[in-house]
Amino acid sequence: xxxxxxxxxxxxxxxxxxxxxxxxxxxxxxxxxxxxxxxxxxxxxxxxxxxxx
Numbered sequence: 001x002x003x004x005x006x007x008x009x010x011x012x013x014x015x016x017x018x019x020x021x022x023x024x025x026x027x028x029x030x031x032x033x034x035x036x037x038x039x040x041x042x043x044x045x046x047x048x049x050x051x052x053x
Contacts, residue, residue: 001034001035002031002032002033002034002035003033003034003035003036003037004025004028004029004031004033004035004036004037005036005037006021006024006025006028006036006037006038006039007039008020008021008024008039021038
């Protein structure tokens with residue numbers, strides 16, 4: 001089984017993060033990945049990078 005791993009730096013714009021992620025998913029799928037593993041908290045910033053009082 002071919003596995004694709006995706007790790008990316010995210011910003012505060014979730015739509016932009018998701019678009020870049022979708023592009024990368026399509027790329028690794030096109031390269032033959034049958035299982036694609038994303039980073040934890042893959043669509044936004046880590047909780048410790050934002051403050052919501």
